[in-house]
Amino acid sequence: xxLKKGRTRNGFGDSMTTQExxxxxxxxxxxxxxxxxxxxxKDEAGTICTxxxxxxxxxxxxxxxGGKVIDAPGDHVLAEFSSVADAVQCAVEIQKELKNRNDELxxxxxxxxxxxINLGEVSEKEEKIFGDxxxxxxxxxxxxxxxxxxxxxxxxxxVKNKLEFSYEYIGKHTVKNIAGPVxxxxxxxxxxxxxxxxxxxxxxxNYWKQLNPAIKIIIVLIALANGIWQLYPHFIxxxxxxxxxxxxxxxxxxxxxxxxxxxxxxxxxxxxxFLSDGITEVIITxxxxxxxxxxxxxxxxxxxxxxxxxxxxxxxxxxxxYVLEGSVQRSADRIRINAQLIDALTGRHIWAxxxxxxxxxxxxxxxxxxxxxxxAIRVKLTEGxxxxxxxxxxxxxxxxxxxxxxxxxxxxxxGHNVGDTREARRIAEEAIAMCPNVPMNYVLMGxxxxxxxxxxxxxxxxESIEKGIEWTQKALAIDDSMPFAHGLLGHFYCLKRExxxxxxxxxxxxxxxxxxxxxxxxxGMSLNYAxxxxxxxxxxxxxIRLDPLGETGNFLHLAQAxxxxxxxxxxxxxxxxxxxxxxxxxxxxLGLAGTYILMGREEDxxxxxxxxxxINPKFSLDYFAKILPFKDQSVxxxxxxxxxxxxxx
Numbered sequence: 167x168x169l170k171k172g173r174t175r176n177g178f179g180d181s182m183t184t185q186e187x188x189x190x191x192x193x194x195x196x197x198x199x200x201x202x203x204x205x206x207x208k209d210e211a212g213t214i215c216t217x218x219x220x221x222x223x224x225x226x227x228x229x230x231x232g233g234k235v236i237d238a239p240g241d242h243v244l245a246e247f248s249s250v251a252d253a254v255q256c257a258v259e260i261q262k263e264l265k266n267r268n269d270e271l272x273x274x275x276x277x278x279x280x281x282x283i284n285l286g287e288v289s290e291k292e293e294k295i296f297g298d299x300x301x302x303x304x305x306x307x308x309x310x311x312x313x314x315x316x317x318x319x320x321x322x323x324x325v326k327n328k329l330e331f332s333y334e335y336i337g338k339h340t341v342k343n344i345a346g347p348v349x350x351x352x353x354x355x356x357x358x359x360x361x362x363x364x365x366x367x368x369x370x371x372n373y374w375k376q377l378n379p380a381i382k383i384i385i386v387l388i389a390l391a392n393g394i395w396q397l398y399p400h401f402i403x404x405x406x407x408x409x410x411x412x413x414x415x416x417x418x419x420x421x422x423x424x425x426x427x428x429x430x431x432x433x434x435x436x437x438x439x440f441l442s443d444g445i446t447e448v449i450i451t452x453x454x455x456x457x458x459x460x461x462x463x464x465x466x467x468x469x470x471x472x473x474x475x476x477x478x479x480x481x482x483x484x485x486x487x488y489v490l491e492g493s494v495q496r497s498a499d500r501i502r503i504n505a506q507l508i509d510a511l512t513g514r515h516i517w518a519x520x521x522x523x524x525x526x527x528x529x530x531x532x533x534x535x536x537x538x539x540x541x542a543i544r545v546k547l548t549e550g551x552x553x554x555x556x557x558x559x560x561x562x563x564x565x566x567x568x569x570x571x572x573x574x575x576x577x578x579x580x581g582h583n584v585g586d587t588r589e590a591r592r593i594a595e596e597a598i599a600m601c602p603n604v605p606m607n608y609v610l611m612g613x614x615x616x617x618x619x620x621x622x623x624x625x626x627x628x629e630s631i632e633k634g635i636e637w638t639q640k641a642l643a644i645d646d647s648m649p650f651a652h653g654l655l656g657h658f659y660c661l662k663r664e665x666x667x668x669x670x671x672x673x674x675x676x677x678x679x680x681x682x683x684x685x686x687x688x689x690g691m692s693l694n695y696a697x698x699x700x701x702x703x704x705x706x707x708x709x710i711r712l713d714p715l716g717e718t719g720n721f722l723h724l725a726q727a728x729x730x731x732x733x734x735x736x737x738x739x740x741x742x743x744x745x746x747x748x749x750x751x752x753x754x755x756l757g758l759a760g761t762y763i764l765m766g767r768e769e770d771x772x773x774x775x776x777x778x779x780x781i782n783p784k785f786s787l788d789y790f791a792k793i794l795p796f797k798d799q800s801v802x803x804x805x806x807x808x809x810x811x812x813x814x815x
Contacts, residue, residue, distance in 0.1 A: 188289065189288070189290075191285070192246050192288045192295070193252075193253045193283065194244065194283070195244070195256070195257060195303065196281070196282045196303040196306070197279045197280060197282075199277055201278075201483055202240075202241040203469070203747075206743065208274065209275065213275075216275070220264065220279075221243060223263060223264075225238075227259055227260050227263065228260075231256035233246060233247040233248075233253060233256060236295050240746060243279075244300070246288075251325050254315070257281045258315065260281070278312035278313045279313070280311065280312060280314060280316075281307060281310055282303050282307030283315065283316070283317050283318070284300075284302040284317075285318065285320045286318075286320070287299050302348060303318075306339075309336070309473075314352060314353070316350055317350070318349065318351075319349030319351065333351045335350075336351065340434060407476060408511060409510040414482050414485045415482065416485030418486070419485075419711075422488065423485070423486040424459070424490060425461075425481075425489050426449055426453065426491075427467055427470055428443060429443075429445050429493055429494050429503070430492070431494055433494070438496050440573040440574050440577065441501075443468075443573060444569060444572075444573035445503070447464050447573075448532045449536050450463070450467070451679075452533070453539065454681035455649070455679050462484050462486060462714070463712050466714055467484075477491070477510050477513075481510030486510070487511055488508065488516070488539075489507075489508050490505065491506060492505035499524060500525065501523055501527075502520065502522050504519075504520050505535050517538060560601075560604070567600065568604055571600060572604070575593035575610045576590075578590035578593060579610065579613050579614065579617065584621060587621060587623060588623070590613075590614050591614045593610075594607060594611040595611075597610065605642070605645045605648060606641070609638065609648065609650060611637040612634045612635075612654050613654065615630045615633045616634050616654065616657065619634070619661065627793055631661050634658045635658045638654050638655045639655065642655070647678060649675045649682060650684060650685065652671045652672075652675040653675035653684065653685045653688035656672040657691060660695045661795050665696040668695070669692050669696055672689030672691075672692040675689060683710075683712035686705050686708050687713075687723065690702040690703075690724075694796075695795045695797060697796070697797045697801075699727045699730040702723075703724065706723055721743040722740070729761050730796075730801055734761050734764055735765075737757070738758065738765075742758075745758075750781050752781050752782055755774045758771075758774040759771045759774035759775045759808070760812065764808055768811070771808075776813075787806060787810060787814050791806045
């Protein structure tokens with residue numbers, strides 16, 4: 167079906183003529199690599215080489231089964247099939263071939279894919295596919311084990327009697343932005359167990375139908391009793407997978423270390439994601455303020471959102487001992503929160519609690535969970551210090567509505583694109599009008615102005631800076647103890663070339679939030695721009711350790727500091743890490759282009775310059791030179807001259 171009228175908007179907020187959009191039914195295969203960030207950290211060159219080889223193999227098998235690869239960004243593979251059976255058969259053969267290849271590699275270098283398959287309606291424009299059919303496949307993929315395959319219910323119904331595989335129903339799952347839960351099935355590995363299951367289906371089913379009902383009941387009771395007997399030892403002494411220090415991607419810090427996983431939204435309403443995410447973020451923020459406690463940033467832990475990960479995996483990939491996880495369920499004006507703290511090195515539950523409260527108690531409840539966590543790992547708050555201060559700003563029903571509005575605005579801000587930035591501005595304006603005494607709303611508006619500066623969305627760069635300072639100072643006038651607001655103000659002062667003020671604000675932010683990745687990133691940026699790049703490098707490295715799977719900016723700014731100090735090989739490595747996380751990051755391509763020129767690699771530099779123009783055909787070297795906020799003009803001149811030599815204008 168082809169749409170003939172009107173205009174619509176794509177996922178980046180850009181308009182497009184719907185006359186060019188075709189809708190169709192398609193089988194979508196979505197795959198990605200489990201623990202890809204960890205593999206990159208350990209062996210970047212080897213990981214990229216292995217990924218390229220594996221992708222070539224997968225593309226070949228997909229073509230052999232009548233499919234085609236429609237996109238393959240980073241460690242992801244998306245493919246389209248006209249036949250559901252062909253897609254499932256192809257997925258099984260891919261996993262079989264991947265297993266054979268992985269068996270030849272050491273365990274720490276094995277690259278395991280997760281695959282999800284869905285049949286649904288998609289939209290196609292200029293050979294690009296998007297829509298709910300693709301989104302469901304991607305979400306189902308996240309439910310798959312490493313080396314496994316998950317199917318949506320509609321795919322299972324199509325293949326259950328056609329293919330000689332066995333399947334396991336793993337329940338209904340709420341899929342973001344999709345109305346109603348999706349039934350999900352797991353394809354069982356081919357082998358003896360699957361063969362026995364198939365044989366039972368073929369031979370035993372007819373015999374079962376002929377049995378006397380009373381005999382059926384006896385058989386079921388015997389089977390149930392036997393099952394309980396077999397499982398009894400596990401209830402007494404459960405087998406727990408514990409993390410290994412030797413397998414950790416990073417050495418354990420000397421201080422107690424913790425990762426807080428995104429609390430799961432159990433409400434069945436996707437709109438409540440802002441509530442569960444907000445609770446998680448407040449707990450992380452509160453913990454990060456405590457001295458001598460190592461807290462992984464939200465950007466890294468939220469990379470696990472919607473994925474069925476194990477505590478052992480989280481501990482080893484992030485290099486932490488403790489993991490806090492939980493769930494949130496809202497019903498009218500009541501909220502239920504389940505939370506548990508686990509020692510990954512022993513597998514022991516330190517504590518587990520269930521809270522049933524009124525929604526208006528949410529902020530006191532967040533403090534209670536935070537304090538329990540700190541007490542359990544023997545870290546005490548200093549006398550008079552509180553876990554958080556959010557509760558004094560969000561009171562009653564209106565306060566809760568305002569809190570959810572603020573969380574929604576942050577969600578759009580992190581999109582870092584034109585459409586999401588404009589939506590974040592609209593929400594920030596609504597939040598300020600709703601609750602004018604809440605400082606977090608003014609910080610959000612300051613962040614919107616910062617993003618408008620870099621994207622060129624404001625009336626002028628200078629106005630974006632001045633407005634950003636104005637909004638941030640309003641937040642600090644209400645509460646001067648907000649570390650992120652001080653860090654943001656420091657960034658604006660850098661953009662104004664007021665470096666002493668910028669450094670003072672950065673130092674204040676780190677003092678208020680000694681375990682915050684974002685505060686360290688902001689302070690490092692101020693040092694780098696102020697001409698103190700050598701001092702900035704260890705600050706950036708600490709930000710990355712606190713946020714190893716998170717923000718592209720961590721690696722981007724460390725790379726810039728390396729480039730300024732003449733450590734070009736290290737700069738190239740960090741720029742490439744940034745691009746692994748965000749392939750279309752304009753500033754990473756600019757950084758590589760300039761660095762390659764300084765290394766005498768002109769051909770590579772011109773390739774990166776071409777990428778810059780692909781991403782932004784209107785890129786202006788003159789405008790870029792004006793907004794670079796380095797104190798030392800020679801740093802700007804060196805970079806701009808290198809970019810000009812690379813072919814940019």
